Structure formats: structure tokens, C-alpha cells
Amino acid sequence: MDFEKEIIEYENTNYDRPYIVKIGLIPVIITAPHGIKQTKSDGKIKLSEPFTKAITQYIANQTNASFLIKTKDTKVDANSEEKENFKDTLLYLIKKHNIKLLIDIHGAKKERDFDIEFGTLNNLSIDYTVIKELEDAFKEEGIKNIVYNNPFKGGGITRYIYANTNIDIIQIEINQKYRDYNNIENIQKVCNALNKFINQYISYLK
Numbered sequence: 001m002d003f004e005k006e007i008i009e010y011e012n013t014n015y016d017r018p019y020i021v022k023i024g025l026i027p028v029i030i031t032a033p034h035g036i037k038q039t040k041s042d043g044k045i046k047l048s049e050p051f052t053k054a055i056t057q058y059i060a061n062q063t064n065a066s067f068l069i070k071t072k073d074t075k076v077d078a079n080s081e082e083k084e085n086f087k088d089t090l091l092y093l094i095k096k097h098n099i100k101l102l103i104d105i106h107g108a109k110k111e112r113d114f115d116i117e118f119g120t121l122n123n124l125s126i127d128y129t130v131i132k133e134l135e136d137a138f139k140e141e142g143i144k145n146i147v148y149n150n151p152f153k154g155g156g157i158t159r160y161i162y163a164n165t166n167i168d169i170i171q172i173e174i175n176q177k178y179r180d181y182n183n184i185e186n187i188q189k190v191c192n193a194l195n196k197f198i199n200q201y202i203s204y205l206k
Contacts, residue, residue: 004184010054015071027100028065032056033078049107051179063198079155087160101168110176115145119154119171126168137197141189
């Protein structure tokens with residue numbers, strides 16, 4: 001299956017359960033908590049972040065990483081500070097499978113003044129040399145407008161896992177122009193960068 005067909009199939013598949021989980025062969029887990037429209041605790045609607053769940057599945061399957069993807073509205077935003085089963089499930093998977101790296105995938109609006117943003121709790125949640133490898137991987141794909149912790153420093157998922165583990169954690173915000181159905185090439189650039197970074201990360205652990 002070519003990239004376009006595969007990524008669109010991941011994006012368009014619907015599920016009747018709150019989360020889907022895949023356990024991979026390497027100590028990396030990728031999450032996508034905002035791939036569907038959700039009702040927040042205050043009753044407001046949070047729109048979905050297109051192609052975040054598709055990118056997550058594609059990268060995990062390419063690299064043999066694990067994933068946890070929210071696929072049904074539970075009336076609580078998994079990336080908020082509220083107690084929610086998504087975060088507890090994630091923590092359980094990290095501990096059970098000796099995960100070393102969490103990549104939390106999110107989508108930013110097209111109006112944001114960046115292509116990619118890394119949220120690392122102001123450099124607390126991941127080693128600087130690791131994050132520079134990730135930045136280099138994106139730049140090699142021509143994605144160069146990269147910012148750190150501005151405005152998104154890492155949400156409830158990053159903070160919860162940081163407080164309860166000592167693994168590397170990064171929240172990645174991907175601008176909408178790199179998640180555009182009409183520009184599959186840009187989506188592929190993001191996937192290429194993440195594939196390369198994860199393979200490098202794993203090579204350093206050996």
C-alpha cells in the first residue's frame with residue numbers, strides 16, 4: 001500500500017471503543033488524544049486535530065513502536081489536568097513495557113507562527129541532546145520553523161507522565177499545513193522525520 005492510501009485509511013477508520021492500543025517491539029510509545037471531536041467537561045466542543053491519529057498509527061507501525069490513541073468521546077479531554085482513564089492506561093503501559101520515550105502528537109491551527117512546536121516543560125521532560133536530534137530530523141525534511149515551549153509547554157499528559165516516571169517525554173504540535181488532506185506530501189515529510197528520529201533514538205539505546 002502506498003503512503004497516501006495508508007495514511008488516509010488510518011484517518012478514516014472509525015472505532016466503537018474509547019481507545020485503541022498497539023504494543024510494539026521497541027521501548028517507544030506514541031499517543032494521539034485529539035484525533036476525534038470531543039465534549040469538554042464545561043460542555044464546550046473541542047474539534048478534532050486531523051491526521052494526528054493517522055500519523056501516530058503510521059509511525060508506530062513503521063518503527064514497531066507502541067501507540068495509544070483516543071477514538072471515542074469520553075466527555076473529558078485526556079490532555080487536561082482532570083483524572084481520566086487515558087492517562088492511567090498510558091502510565092500502566094509505560095511501566096509494564098519498560099517504555100523509554102513518549103511522543104505525544106497534537107495538531108495546531110494553520111494560523112500558528114510555527115511549523116512544529118516541541119513542548120518539554122521548559123526542557124525538563126527530555127534531554128536536550130535528544131530533542132536536538134528530533135529538530136535535525138525535521139529540518140532535513142525541509143521543516144525548519146520549529147519552536148520550543150511557546151505557547152504549548154506540554155499538557156496534562158506530559159505533566160502526568162513526567163510526575164510519575166523518569167522517561168523522555170515530548171509533546172509535538174504539528175501545524176495544520178502539515179496535516180492537510182490536500183497536501184499529502186507535507187504529511188509524509190512529518191512521518192519521515194519522526195521515523196528517522198525514532199530509529200536513531202533506538203540505535204542509541206543498544
